[in-house]
Amino acid sequence: MSDVPFGFGLPDRDPERRDQPSPNDPFGFSALFGAGGAGGTPEELLGKMPLFAELQKLMNWSGGPVNWDLARQGAISGLATGTQPTSEAERAAVTEALRLADLWLDQVTDLPSGVDRAVAWSRVEWVEQTLPAWSRLIDPLAEKVVAAMTSALPQEAMAMAGPLAGLMGRMGGLMFGAQVGQAMGRLAGEVLTGTEVGLPLAPAGSGVLVPQNVAEFASGLDRPADEVRLFLALREAASLRLFAHVPWLRQQLHDAVHAYARGITIDREAIERGLNDAMGSMGGGFDPSNPEAIQELLGSGLLEPEETPEQQMALRRLETLLALVEGWVDAVVAAAAGERLPGHGALAETMRRRRASGGPAEQTFATLVGLQLRPRRLRDAATVWGAMSQRYGSAERDRLWSHPDLLPTSDDLDEPLDFVARQGVDDELRALTEEAEAQGGAADDTVDPADGQDGDSPTR
Template sequence: MNIYRSVRAVTNASGTGIVDWGAVAEAAKASTPPGELTLSDAERTGYKTDVQDARERLQTVGEVEFDLPDTIEIQNRHHWIDANIETFERVMHPIEEKGGGVFPGVARVANTGTMAFMLSFLGKNVLGQYDPLLLAEADDADHGLYFVHPNIRRVADSLDVDYPRFRRWIAFHEVSHAAEFGAAPWLSTYLEQRMEEGVEALSEGSLDRKAFRELDTAMTSVEGYAELLMDRAFDDDYEDLRRKLDARRRGGGPMAMLVRRLLGLGLKRRQYERGAEFFHAVADARGVATASKVWEHPDNLPTDDELDAPERWVRRVA
């Protein structure tokens, strides 16, 4: 880790955009140890088996058909940062097109530093990721499934939990997202449209509340349904893993807590909880197959009001 190189990359940010993405990548990686990525044969087999078992179990429990992404990678932290730079750049593009304001050089340095800090923090903490490659230019862009191996090992050790079991739990969670996007071919486009509308409005200096509200309810459904499938498909009870991981997320020093708040990670946790309550209520009343109807058509997504009144969604959809 080289903090000096990281700061130098930010302060030397250049180009015509409001973010120097090359400098973001350099600065984020300079301030983030890559982590060990030497895998034993047993670990490689373990990852492969975990993903395959997760697909089979989730298909059975959710009564949904889906394929795994062609791109499945076991990464170190630098690999994860590189994979996500392109996503952040695509999302920011509408805002970048509007220019850098009165002091473009100053804005570029500040924005580059902010993005580098955010990717560095996430790169040190992300365990796994299902990446639908939103806003990718290629129409046939494949989705991706990533496991950040150094973080998985470190967190398993810090929580004092069995590493293979923890790794398998992460695999089941990320593959559950592959189940959702596989069962709903329209979902990527739906999220992209709301994201584009919201970011475009921000670039014009306004706030498209409808687009962001629809994006939030859709992501709440994505996270909540994944929790339902995890509960029904994982090998055993994992309340101990969830409890310890939640305690870890709430812990840390004041700086870590501030960063989580600024990055909206508390909101993401609320999406998990609210979405899980909704889908568990539906599944308990009508079965998992009924809950899976959410992916048959965009109109089947719950509204914000229905998320707190699942019986209304059941009457409308099921």
């Protein structure tokens, strides 16, 4: 799991810095719940803060467990001085790169193109266009965390909170919105394509590159910019082929995240023990109507969900699926670009290091569900797909995507070449079975029971 529960961070306890904006708290939550904020209703506290005075209307958010209006504003405000609009030349270059990428991929996979339109997004456009996908992914998690928190608090504490109890849900939405906005702002400054986080975030059929980020990425490499762009276009186009023509894949990934969310529970006894400890540290007077006391409870880790065996299974399934997607993309792009792009090997290794050092995909899922994508899994998955192609051809390789039960499991990835070898045995057994069935059917067709006498063979 991640070090802090999703949506909540530890308060800053340094009195000299408490009133200063923190890089981890650009929306001023520490000031809202700090000692300087004590005294007055929550609405009065909000009104005293310039930013929240402008955003006070967001407290009326009723669209779900995450305040996506605040998330959008937070993400875009963090990019205000660092984003550039896309130019006509950049849009043309992205369109040409994706067109050429699809031509190359046609020669190494039977899966048809998944790109209906090529788009070049600015960082702000990436934030705005991917919000619906983030909402579908994150809302179930946030809803379960809020529900688990509410159910875990003792009834006495909730009763004592009075009017503040009704405000807690909205504050939870604000806190989730603030954290999601921060994460999206960071991602928007890094992501190179529409599928880099492991899921297609753009509208269906949209092949996306972010030219500003691509240019910054290429500037640190010893390769021509157009070669880097084409390499990334190949990865984007390959990912979209998979998601467009494996109809169950996207849903399986979401189901794994939601299966984790369904298991979120919080130990009520641990909450009660924590409240007793809090009362002792406060002289026996824990006051749930005090925003500072509530923020201290939220930041203490008491409300962090406990991970169940079912959740561990869901995370393992999610990790394996993401590794299989990434590994297939690696293998297919290598087949398409190996002899065409001189710098393919170096670019592929750069992408592997990028993932291993904590790229956008790892950061995103670690924030959402405590999932760390292990580079070993990605390499093992790429080994499976590369070996399948070499031994049986691209059609047999891609046939494994026809049903989720055909894919390698996490245990299979421990010995990827053994999995590949078993596919040949399975194919031989299947061929023998089909041959036996065909011969049996042919024998049945040659015998007419009316022709036999006393069990003798019929006369020909």
